[in-house]
Amino acid sequence: MEQRxxxxxxxxxxxxxxxxxxxxxxxxxxxxxxxxxxxxRGNWQVNAQVVSLVLTVIGVxxxxxxxxxxxxxxxxxxxxGEAYDAAHERYRFMSFSGAVLGVTFIALMxxxxxxxxVVPTCR
Numbered sequence: 001m002e003q004r005x006x007x008x009x010x011x012x013x014x015x016x017x018x019x020x021x022x023x024x025x026x027x028x029x030x031x032x033x034x035x036x037x038x039x040x041r042g043n044w045q046v047n048a049q050v051v052s053l054v055l056t057v058i059g060v061x062x063x064x065x066x067x068x069x070x071x072x073x074x075x076x077x078x079x080x081g082e083a084y085d086a087a088h089e090r091y092r093f094m095s096f097s098g099a100v101l102g103v104t105f106i107a108l109m110x111x112x113x114x115x116x117x118v119v120p121t122c123r
Contacts, residue, residue, distance in 0.1 A: 014095060016098075017069050017070030017094070017102065018094055020102070021101045021102045021104065025059070025063070025109050027059070028056065028109050029112050035052065052116040053113070056109055056110070056113040059109050060109055067099055070098030071098075074092060074099055
């Protein structure tokens with residue numbers, strides 16, 4: 001009987017782990033930039049700091065989910081033992097990269113958010 005190779009996880013999970021951080025960070029950066037611009041022009045009557053906080057919490061939650069999925073996949077693949085082939089190595093690399101990129105982009109989102117509290121927004 002032919003033995004099928006079982007993929008350890010779905011490709012979408014791996015790509016979500018790798019790509020979510022950069023996409024969410026870019027959207028977060030753009031949203032905060034537009035928000036502060038519109039508030040300073042007087043077009044929107046909202047508290048920029050509160051909306052920035054909400055956007056940051058949502059963004060960090062999405063990237064944290066992607067990071068957690070990547071980290072769990074990496075640990076599972078690492079524990080599988082010595083059954084290495086090209087696909088297994090690719091999955092391990094993508095999982096580890098997703099975890100590292102996720103932590104990096106969470107830090108960048110927090111660093112993008114901090115100036116809204118430290119620097120006066122509208123001069």
